[in-house]
Amino acid sequence: MHDNDQAEMLGEAVAPQEQASRGVSSAKRWLITTSEGRLFALMGGAVVIAIVFSGIGLWLYNVSGTAQLDLSRPGYEGVSKDLERDKKSQPTLKEYSAAGPVDEAALKEFDTLYSDQLNAMKKVDAFGGDPMSLDGLGLSEDSVTNRAVE
Amino acid sequence: MTVRTVYIGLAVATSIVVAGVGLVMVRAADAPLSSDHKQRIVAACTSASSSLKQLHRSDASMRVNRGQVYEYISTKLMARFNSRIALNRLDSSELVARSGDYEKTLASFREAYRVYEEQLSGLLRIDCNTQPEAFYYGVLSARQKRSEVSRTVSELQAALEAYYGAFVAFRAEYSAAIKGVSDAR
Numbered sequence: 001m002h003d004n005d006q007a008e009m010l011g012e013a014v015a016p017q018e019q020a021s022r023g024v025s026s027a028k029r030w031l032i033t034t035s036e037g038r039l040f041a042l043m044g045g046a047v048v049i050a051i052v053f054s055g056i057g058l059w060l061y062n063v064s065g066t067a068q069l070d071l072s073r074p075g076y077e078g079v080s081k082d083l084e085r086d087k088k089s090q091p092t093l094k095e096y097s098a099a100g101p102v103d104e105a106a107l108k109e110f111d112t113l114y115s116d117q118l119n120a121m122k123k124v125d126a127f128g129g130d131p132m133s134l135d136g137l138g139l140s141e142d143s144v145t146n147r148a149v150e
Numbered sequence: 151m152t153v154r155t156v157y158i159g160l161a162v163a164t165s166i167v168v169a170g171v172g173l174v175m176v177r178a179a180d181a182p183l184s185s186d187h188k189q190r191i192v193a194a195c196t197s198a199s200s201s202l203k204q205l206h207r208s209d210a211s212m213r214v215n216r217g218q219v220y221e222y223i224s225t226k227l228m229a230r231f232n233s234r235i236a237l238n239r240l241d242s243s244e245l246v247a248r249s250g251d252y253e254k255t256l257a258s259f260r261e262a263y264r265v266y267e268e269q270l271s272g273l274l275r276i277d278c279n280t281q282p283e284a285f286y287y288g289v290l291s292a293r294q295k296r297s298e299v300s301r302t303v304s305e306l307q308a309a310l311e312a313y314y315g316a317f318v319a320f321r322a323e324y325s326a327a328i329k330g331v332s333d334a335r
Binding site: 075 | 198227235264310
């Protein structure tokens with residue numbers, strides 16, 4: 001017979017830790033043996049798995065850079081409409097075939113497609129300039145102080 | 151004094167020096183602003199926040215547009231051309247190497263933009279009326295990160311030019327070979 005059962009029979013007090021461990025083991029028994037317990041365990045397990053995978057998905061969303069491309073985020077109102085408008089004014093991007101002979105016509109086609117994109121990108125200075133300059137934003141104290149801090 | 155003692159002493163001294171330099175840099179970056187400066191920041195708060203929000207939107211638009219073009223060049227042009235060359239059993243090693251450099255630079259661009267956008271989004275959440283100092287240093291940090299994005303864009307442009315140079319060299323070599331074959335006939 002278990003020592004604690006013996007102690008109880010003798011009317012001796014059972015330590016709180018022993019009471020807690022008895023509670024846990026009876027809960028485990030309820031979860032495994034009864035149908036309600038198994039249903040509860042199934043639902044709880046499903047919720048835990050959903051939370052874990054949602055957390056992983058959210059982490060990937062931020063780490064992979066997808067968050068920066070998600071134009072439905074707060075603060076990006078109107079950006080998707082502007083992009084739709086720009087898309088309509090731009091020509092459709094033609095795809096180059098991965099199969100076929102390598103002849104003068106194929107090389108000329110690639111040259112044209114590639115050069116067009118290369119020249120188009122040269123025209124626009126992406127992320128250039130200094131729109132966040134302290135003077136431009138009106139945040140500078142004076143020019144001497146700014147040079148010292150930077 | 152043993153050699154081991156000397157090495158340990160040097161390592162400790164180097165650590166102290168590096169920590170000291172780092173502490174000086176941190177202190178310089180977080181130097182408290184004067185009250186006049188803070189008042190000036192609070193006075194410019196509304197216009198600065200509005201400008202930064204507009205910049206946030208325009209940079210997002212630029213990122214999507216540019217990203218689409220970079221992806222198009224990588225997957226629909228470079229990869230397909232390299233594949234076509236390989237399928238025809240021609241030497242595409244230089245083109246593959248240049249496209250590999252381009253891919254690495256593109257990954258750097260994506261990461262640099264992600265870091266910049268996170269910084270700017272965090273900055274826009276700061277209330278510059280109540281936290282002018284945090285706002286000011288946030289602007290400095292975001293500005294530095296944006297210049298990093300600009301640097302990666304320049305590197306991408308250089309990588310694209312390098313690939314085009316490899317293509318031109320390949321085309322010249324191929325044309326010379328074809329001409330040689332036709333002359334031999």
